[in-house]
Amino acid sequence: MIDDVEVAGVGMHPFGRFPERHIKDLVRTAALRAVIDAGIETRDIDAVYSANALAGLLTGQEQVRGQTVMSEIGIEGIPITNVENACASGSTALREAILAVRAGVSDVVLVVGFEKMFVDERTITLQALQSAADLDIVSGLGLQFTAVYGMRLRKRLDEGTLKADDLIAAAIKSHNHGAKNPYAQHREPVTAEEVVGSRPIADPLTLLMCSSICDGASAVVVARRGHLDHGDRRRVLVRASQMRTARSRSGNEASVATECARAAYEQAGLGPEDLNVLEVHDAMAPGELLYYEQLGLCDYGDAGKLLHSGATTFGGTHVVNPSGGLSSRGHPVGATGLAQVAELAWQLRAEAGARQVESAHLAMAQNSGGFIEGDSAVCNVHILQGVSA
Amino acid sequence: MSTLIDALKADPIAERSRLDQAAGALVAGECEACGARRWPRRAVCPECGGGRIVERPLPRVGTLLTWSRVWVAIENVAPPYVVCMIDLGGVVVFAHVRELILDPHVGDRLRLVVATGERPPYWFVPLDEGERMPIDDRG
Numbered sequence: 292m293i294d295d296v297e298v299a300g301v302g303m304h305p306f307g308r309f310p311e312r313h314i315k316d317l318v319r320t321a322a323l324r325a326v327i328d329a330g331i332e333t334r335d336i337d338a339v340y341s342a343n344a345l346a347g348l349l350t351g352q353e354q355v356r357g358q359t360v361m362s363e364i365g366i367e368g369i370p371i372t373n374v375e376n377a378c379a380s381g382s383t384a385l386r387e388a389i390l391a392v393r394a395g396v397s398d399v400v401l402v403v404g405f406e407k408m409f410v411d412e413r414t415i416t417l418q419a420l421q422s423a424a425d426l427d428i429v430s431g432l433g434l435q436f437t438a439v440y441g442m443r444l445r446k447r448l449d450e451g452t453l454k455a456d457d458l459i460a461a462a463i464k465s466h467n468h469g470a471k472n473p474y475a476q477h478r479e480p481v482t483a484e485e486v487v488g489s490r491p492i493a494d495p496l497t498l499l500m501c502s503s504i505c506d507g508a509s510a511v512v513v514a515r516r517g518h519l520d521h522g523d524r525r526r527v528l529v530r531a532s533q534m535r536t537a538r539s540r541s542g543n544e545a546s547v548a549t550e551c552a553r554a555a556y557e558q559a560g561l562g563p564e565d566l567n568v569l570e571v572h573d574a575m576a577p578g579e580l581l582y583y584e585q586l587g588l589c590d591y592g593d594a595g596k597l598l599h600s601g602a603t604t605f606g607g608t609h610v611v612n613p614s615g616g617l618s619s620r621g622h623p624v625g626a627t628g629l630a631q632v633a634e635l636a637w638q639l640r641a642e643a644g645a646r647q648v649e650s651a652h653l654a655m656a657q658n659s660g661g662f663i664e665g666d667s668a669v670c671n672v673h674i675l676q677g678v679s680a
Numbered sequence: 681m682s683t684l685i686d687a688l689k690a691d692p693i694a695e696r697s698r699l700d701q702a703a704g705a706l707v708a709g710e711c712e713a714c715g716a717r718r719w720p721r722r723a724v725c726p727e728c729g730g731g732r733i734v735e736r737p738l739p740r741v742g743t744l745l746t747w748s749r750v751w752v753a754i755e756n757v758a759p760p761y762v763v764c765m766i767d768l769g770g771v772v773v774f775a776h777v778r779e780l781i782l783d784p785h786v787g788d789r790l791r792l793v794v795a796t797g798e799r800p801p802y803w804f805v806p807l808d809e810g811e812r813m814p815i816d817d818r819g
Contacts, residue, residue, distance in 0.1 A: 417754055427693065428720060429774060431800040433750060433757035441748030442765055449746070449786040494749040539718060539726050665765060665772060 292558065296392045298527040298675060299399070299514040300329025301633035306507035306621035307476045308409050314346060317508035318360040318405045321626075325510035326401065329519060333364060336512075337397035339371040340387045342380035342404035343625035344660075348419040349410050360405065377423040378574065379660025380404060381509065381628025382534075382671035388513040389532045398515045404630070405508035406623030416504050420624075424662040437501055439662055440575040441493035447581075448495060455495065457595035458577040462486045462500045462618065464604055465576040469615025471645040474630070476505050476621030500576045505621030509629035511636075523680050525640045530653075531555035531674035537666035547670045548572075548585040548657060555672040556587070561653065563587035566674075568610045568638050568648045570631035572659040572667075576618035579603075579611055586657060586672075610648045613638065628658035632673065639677030652677045683713070687731030690723035697721075701796045703737055708771050710736035717771050741807055742768040744788040747777060766790060766804060776803040 302324025304317045326333060341357025352359060357371045374384040381404035388400040408416050417435070424434060447453035463483065469475040481499055489498040516528065535551040538544055545553075556562055563586060571586065573579040580594035588609055589597045597603060603611040614620050614634040617627055635654040637643040643651075654675045661668030690696075697707050698720045709721025713730035719738060724731050747764040750757075762777040762784070777784060784790075790804035 414753070417752070421755065431755065431757070432763060432774060432776065433754045433761060434763055434774060435750060435752065435754055437752065438748045438750045438763050441750070442746040442763065445748055446746040446786060491751045493751065496748075665774075 292560065293389070293393065293529050293531065295516045296389050296529040297514055297516045298511055298529065298632060298636050299519050299521070300325045300327070300331070300512035301636045302326070302328055302510045303474050303630055303633050304508040305474045306505050306623055306626070306630070309506045310409060312407075312506065314350070314405050314407050314508075315360050315363040317407065317506060318403050318510070319363050321405070321508035321510040322364055322401060322403050325512050329512035329514070330521060331399065331512070331519065333366050335399050336366060336369060336401045337399050338369055338388070338391055339366060339401045339403065340374050340384035341371060342374045342384035342402070342628065343406060344375055344377055344380050344423075345406055345408065345416070345419050345624055348422065349407065349416065357403070360403065366401070376669045377660035378572070378622070378624050379628060379658045379667075379669040379671050380625045381630070382656065382658035382673065383628070383669070385511060385513070385629060385632060385673065386532050386534055386671055388511075389529055392513055392515050398518045400513045401510065402513060402629060403508065403510045404626040404628060406625040407506045408504045408623060409506055413504065423660065423668070434662070435493065436574055436662065437493040437496055440578055441496050443581060444495055444577055452592040453580060453595055457580055457598060458495060458500060459483050459486050460598055461573075461579050462576040464598065465573065465579070465612060465616050465619045466499075467604070468613055468646065469619025472615050472620060475615045475619050476503060477615065477619045496575055496577070500618065502574050502617040502622040505623045507621060507623035507626045507630070509626045509633050511629050511632050521680065525677050525679055527636045527639050528676045528678060529673065530559040530561070530676050531672065533558060534669065534671045537663050537668055539664040546585050547666050548582060548659060548672070551670040551672045552586045552655070552657065555655070555674050559674045561674065566609060566653050566655050567651045568613060568635065569655045569657065570612055570614060570634055571616065571657045573612060573616040573618050574622060576616070579616060582657060583611070586655065605646075605648070613643065613646045613648055628656070628671065631656040631658055632675070635675050639675060683731035684724065684729075685731065687723040690733070697735065699794050699796065699802055700737060701794055704792065704794045705737040705740050706768065706773065706792065706802060708736050708738050709733040719768075719771050719773055738768040738771055740792045741789055742766040742773070742792070742804070744784055744786055744790055745772065746786055747784050764790075764804065776800065777805070778803050779805040
């Protein structure tokens, strides 16, 4: 059980294409917003965890990335740890910060996640993304993430436990949500015709079903509960923080997300029925359907039904990805996990504006990363609770 | 008694065989203690922690678990190409599928082709209905 850690502040730099901005610029915006939101100064921070996956390959800054971006905002001297777990880097950094507070080593910890993916040649970025799989094994196969999700969905379509309509509906829902999010990369609704007619990427996925190359940054301040004063503002408590690595396939094991979510529910003493709002790892929009099942929102085979029932969009009982998720908000790899938490913090504090989920008081963030043996390599699940001051 | 000491003596990755050109088969690792198999072969068994792993050739015919036709170019692989997950006697392998005339279907039987000079050095093709399976291909 966790009862002594809170999310004290959050901040984001919009996600999108920012060729004129350096990673230091992206981080400055997100980090200062989070620090100001927490009501503190930079000198109040005891430690930093910095999440980034690709800046080494894309900018050459392979080492000490966290220290370089923190220097821009005058943070020196304190421990700064660099964290990488592919697309799960942000939530991994958050997990470390939570552990530091729980261990009694730090009272206030800044967590930043950032990525700058637009470079001169798109193929360089696509190639860099390949390093999220075990190159020793899959090098030369062209096993892109789109193909990985394509294969997962193909199996379900063949089985009849998902329909093409479900995939299209997931993409439409994602874009509808993203349209309400000023931080999102894609802010226009899409029609079924547009989704189906967009460029094929990896069957059955089309362009409008996939998340895009994206720049962005997000930040979270984690603190010991009671250490900082937020006046009347609702508190955001951490109720669970769990991480799992995938097991190699030898049968029909539960997915890494399923295992991780089970552990998180147990740690929080809750079940999926208790959640109001979730941010899940839809690197491809239809991936959301798989996570409905893996996170326990419905039984295997019922994901399409759940989506079409309206339960997972605004007005529903379990709103999934109010932000637009990865597929519409965009997926700057190192930043995504913390952007999920920023969204959920706003939701739990009733500050989400046009995206506000009614009476949101229990939330889950599921952030997956990398690829190994047919599953995501890593998954982190956090459960957050909103309570009055 | 721990067999991790044996794992210290495993051959280096660069020398560890993954396929047998002569036999036309992928070579997996099989744990001496629990029988679990993985391809490529590892030094320690992920299921029981055993450090004694022996080579085991996999069947040359497998069952298609899933597939996707990819339309975007990457690392010198010219699109469109088909990637798949295939079950070779209980071991899951990722590979390309070639020589397709029609779209494959989950459950199709595919045959391994090994060509050590190429990259990747193995792929699968549809198994002809009338093709005789050698008796040593039982999974």
